[in-house]
Amino acid sequence: MPSKFNMQPLKNPMPTQDPNVRRANFNEVALGYTPEQAIDEAKRCIRCKNRPCVAGCPVKVKIPEFIAKVAEGDFEGAYQIIAEDSSLPAVCGRVCPQEKQCESVCTRGIKAGCESVGIGRLERFVADWHNKHTKNPATPAPFNGHKVAVIGSGPAGLACAGDLVKMGYGVTIFEALHVAGGVLVYGIPEFRLPKTIVQKEVQNLKDLGVKIETNVVVGRTITIEELKTEFGFEAVFIGSGAGLPRFMNIPGENLNGVYSANEFLTRSNLMKAYEADSRTPIQRGKRVAVVGGGNVAMDAARAAKRLGAEVHIIYRRGEAELPARKEEIEHAKEEGILFDFLTNPTRILGTETNDPRDPAYGWVRGIECVRMELGEADESGRRSPKEIAGSAFILPVDCVIMSLGTSPNPLLKMTTAGLQTLRRGEIAVDETGKTSIEGVYCGGDAATGAATVIKAMGAGRIAAKAIDEYVQSKSK
Numbered sequence: 001m002p003s004k005f006n007m008q009p010l011k012n013p014m015p016t017q018d019p020n021v022r023r024a025n026f027n028e029v030a031l032g033y034t035p036e037q038a039i040d041e042a043k044r045c046i047r048c049k050n051r052p053c054v055a056g057c058p059v060k061v062k063i064p065e066f067i068a069k070v071a072e073g074d075f076e077g078a079y080q081i082i083a084e085d086s087s088l089p090a091v092c093g094r095v096c097p098q099e100k101q102c103e104s105v106c107t108r109g110i111k112a113g114c115e116s117v118g119i120g121r122l123e124r125f126v127a128d129w130h131n132k133h134t135k136n137p138a139t140p141a142p143f144n145g146h147k148v149a150v151i152g153s154g155p156a157g158l159a160c161a162g163d164l165v166k167m168g169y170g171v172t173i174f175e176a177l178h179v180a181g182g183v184l185v186y187g188i189p190e191f192r193l194p195k196t197i198v199q200k201e202v203q204n205l206k207d208l209g210v211k212i213e214t215n216v217v218v219g220r221t222i223t224i225e226e227l228k229t230e231f232g233f234e235a236v237f238i239g240s241g242a243g244l245p246r247f248m249n250i251p252g253e254n255l256n257g258v259y260s261a262n263e264f265l266t267r268s269n270l271m272k273a274y275e276a277d278s279r280t281p282i283q284r285g286k287r288v289a290v291v292g293g294g295n296v297a298m299d300a301a302r303a304a305k306r307l308g309a310e311v312h313i314i315y316r317r318g319e320a321e322l323p324a325r326k327e328e329i330e331h332a333k334e335e336g337i338l339f340d341f342l343t344n345p346t347r348i349l350g351t352e353t354n355d356p357r358d359p360a361y362g363w364v365r366g367i368e369c370v371r372m373e374l375g376e377a378d379e380s381g382r383r384s385p386k387e388i389a390g391s392a393f394i395l396p397v398d399c400v401i402m403s404l405g406t407s408p409n410p411l412l413k414m415t416t417a418g419l420q421t422l423r424r425g426e427i428a429v430d431e432t433g434k435t436s437i438e439g440v441y442c443g444g445d446a447a448t449g450a451a452t453v454i455k456a457m458g459a460g461r462i463a464a465k466a467i468d469e470y471v472q473s474k475s476k
Contacts, residue, residue, distance in 0.1 A: 014118075032124060033124075041121065050107075088158060131197075148172075149237070158205060176240075189299050235471055239443060244407045250347050291345055311337050316342065
């Protein structure tokens with residue numbers, strides 16, 4: 001193998017904050033590569049001809065090409081290659097599950113004892129370098145005379161808008177909340193994704209010509225039909241996400257101190273705005289139980305830890321079945337999060353006072369759980385947990401966070417005649433994102449239920465291509 005390659009079996013480690021320091025602050029945990037580390041890691045890529053990493057990327061970033069530029073020290077050239085396919089590289093480099101996508105099929109990681117190339121870490125480095133060193137905004141493409149509306153400014157909406165504006169479309173994003181970014185702003189905590197990073201990525205799209213209207217609740221403030229008939233948008237993309245939380249429907253879920261994970265994270269993400277204000281928007285629990293085992297559960301648990309709590313993650317399966325990213329699990333353990341595996345809640349207990357005038361009335365005081373064991377494996381190899389008789393116990397807590405997944409908000413279905421949805425409220429689409437209404441497309445969590453940022457972006461890009469074909473076919 002030529003000497004230009006680095007054949008070290010392991011990735012360059014990611015510098016991070018010390019766990020004893022970071023558990024008390026909301027600053028970003030991962031600190032990023034230095035230029036020297038990035039070049040060294042890039043040289044671990046052997047530029048294999050079959051390029052499995054590209055096939056593993058939902059938006060098909062030209063991974064070997066951008067890594068080759070990093071290895072040469074041409075960081076801006078690497079950014080321009082990534083930007084051809086990704087509107088949010090600084091975001092994706094931080095929160096995408098590369099270990100289950102591009103890195104999972106990396107040739108370097110096939111051999112026993114070897115790790116894949118740190119593709120996500122390199123993407124993050126390149127995007128951060130560009131955002132720090134490049135001051136000139138992008139030049140908007142010439143307007144092609146056609147307008148498209150995008151509902152929601154999360155990853156699907158931003159990706160769709162980015163592709164369409166580059167084609168010359170006049171694109172307006174309508175966001176229900178007061179800051180653009182969707183789940184990137186309200187759902188992912190600062191220590192994993194700093195909001196300044198999201199704001200920079202959003203600004204990059206604005207520089208390209210994307211308009212963003214906040215505080216507009218499509219379905220209430222304005223309807224999809226009005227966007228088309230009264231405001232002249234020839235197509236509409238729905239990227240409104242999945243913000244409707246699921247609960248267990250066990251006794252006590254209506255007590256004070258019970259949150260859905262998305263409400264808890266939204267409120268904790270607002271903490272900086274209220275640091276010097278007595279109107280703190282969230283309860284600072286002393287003992288917190290988080291029910292669930294995905295990335296959102298890890299985010300909620302680690303946020304609660306930073307607010308001063310002892311935190312237990314309650315998960316009904318074993319550690320091997322945890323769906324969260326390995327990195328997030330390791331960070332949670334390092335920060336002192338406690339894991340109660342093979343444990344399932346059965347009810348939430350309230351304070352014993354029956355006097356509504358008592359300040360303690362109606363608040364959580366504990367969560368009753370049972371121990372579980374894994375049964376026989378089914379045909380797929382999956383072992384379902386089952387309750388161990390007589391194993392009930394009470395975990396004293398004053399806050400419970402339910403992280404059991406989310407579904408799309410039913411508002412658009414309720415206010416849009418003819419919009420077909422699936423069993424859990426997902427908007428029905430074909431492989432291009434086309435819905436049951438002509439000129440209306442959808443992608444991301446609104447169509448699939450809760451998934452990953454990069455998959456939502458991929459759906460937004462597919463829909464953008466289909467919208468372009470639809471609008472152009474009508475104008476001929």
